[in-house]
Amino acid sequence: MDKTGYKQTQKIFLFVLLFGLLGETSQTDICLRVPDETTDCLMSSEYHPVPQNSVTQSCLQQLLWNYSSDQNISALNADYFRNISRRLLGNSSNVSTDFRQRREYRQLNDLQREKLHRALQILYDEGTIHRYGKLYGYVYTSVRNSPKFLGFQRIFLLAFEEELRRVDSEVSLPYWDFTIDAQMDNPINSLLWSSKYFGNGNGRVKLGDFRDWRTPKGPLQRRYGESNYGKLMDRDVIRNIVSKCKSQDINYPVKSEDDENFVLEYHHNGVLNWLGGSSADATTVAYDPVFYFVSAFTDFVWEVFRKKQQVSCNINPSLDYPNNTTSQGKDSSVKMIGFSDLSYIDGYSNNWTQFWYNYTLAQNCQNCNSEFFWCDSYKQLCVSHSRRTDYNILTTVILTSDSFEPETEYVPRRVEISIFPSPLNDGRTMASARQDAKAYVTERQRSLSSRRRNMLVLSALGRFSLLSDSLSRND
Template identity: 30%
Template structure:
């Protein structure tokens, strides 16, 4: 069932958009993304509130540099278009988690070509679950808050005044589900329950996490986050990094299932479009060059 603060109709509508036909933006598919090269060392992705001010500024600046002009073919916009044009390959299907893991790693690699010190952070939104609009992550010191005016433009934070290209040229938009408030999300205890009660198969867990826990963050923030063009909003990256962390945590708790996949074939032969890599190549985060802190319902940023 739908989670706290988001109607089942809105949540299912967001997921159904993954299978919608046609491209309402440019018809050119932006698939030529940065190639993730083997890391010299395995880094640890941190909760964004644990970054130093310098680390946070470097991360924001690298994202801005990737989006350094409003040309349709800038590298940031190619990520946005890839997410949209391959929405049916990465949403509502078994590949949801490995597809986004590869997508995130490619984005992180693109940022590291700009600033090698940058490591993609995650946003543990369970810590903000009961009053999301009060989150420091949605303050002017981080990503900014609700959109304002008739166009719901984001006017504060690191990405104030951003113009995004798809599906048409517009300001970065957010429209909170409660007007000035955001409907509640899954709490730490609720996510613990998801982790602990979906241990029969990978796809059981994938289905349990992709729906309301993941989708409610998208639809309750609203605006660009509620569309399949959600990477227009830089919040999407830190949101999905946390979803990736939860998969990694589930893998760590279920080592017998860590390398399993239910996608109509073996992980070694399932190819993730448009990346041209197997699902199997995404199953070990350390092989991709990163890891996460262990997580539990009692975890808190240091």
């Protein structure tokens, strides 16, 4: 109990009624060792006319709400990640699992997606995802809001990708280009939130290959679009970030709130807070496979920025570790927590995308018409298909066997380590998803009707002009 921050505890007896499990008339006596605060809560009701069962339930709920998971890394896990960093550092030009291209999740065919999901399930079953999830929660407070973040995350993802390829050498880590979904009427309507792909996002994950996964705080949960904070990154945000030249311009710390709009970590946090549930807490975020897809796209955006540094700004990204920190860049030589044979500046090395992996561009309007996308000719952008059957601009709806929002539960949990700062919600929520789709379809139909009328008018004017010219010549 000391690791959770509780004071010395004493032994008391709690009588817990297990209704529903043992029947309404059954009861089981459970002896628990609890913190002093819980003892005080129980004792404070001694002279009040309150049913003992209600008191016990209330005090235990308070105990569970205040529970903090043990984030310390065991010596065994410390050695495990140290050995990984040693292999990564040993010879970056001699990669044991070969160079790989990371593709957008929806560029995978059915077989490739099945192999990816199978490899993820094996990593979950053997405890590897738990190991990485715990490491991320342990390290996060040391790297957030600093230039350490992007470099650490690059190494973290590369190490995790190596785990995937240990299971299946044909698998690589895909990225989720959520700008494609941000272009929708409401990204909650995206086809990705169905059993064939990511699974549901409205509470406990009960659909898809990641259903019934667990974190240290219970079942894996999502709560997309419901927080006051968080939204998906869009193309304009990426253009703003890539418009900068120096790494210090897209990293924390910032000099003003306006500068924060150019910080990549800030917008990355927004996506995780939009996902909500387990993803809104650093102690549980890396237990959701979608976290790795989100982070891979953030890394992709960073790589686009780094390429621009080389081509347009004459800057070597490997040497451009920001010096606008309170330690004036001295943390660049500090060893990474977890990957202790590497320094934080090693995360900025060009070697990773030269010898280990790189990215394949997502679809554009010339080639994006598929089961996942359609081309919005007005915006000249690929947009994700909607899974809605009531309001959908497509004449043929991509049907799934799932109900739009499956019945599931969502249990609020105390957030131990918030993923902040973060953009605010853009107003598109679960509650507004249907109305947003309806408004978008209505507006599209109105625009199409207006365009047809304009084309008819132009056609009529053209015929009138030809007739006038003909009459003039006859005169």
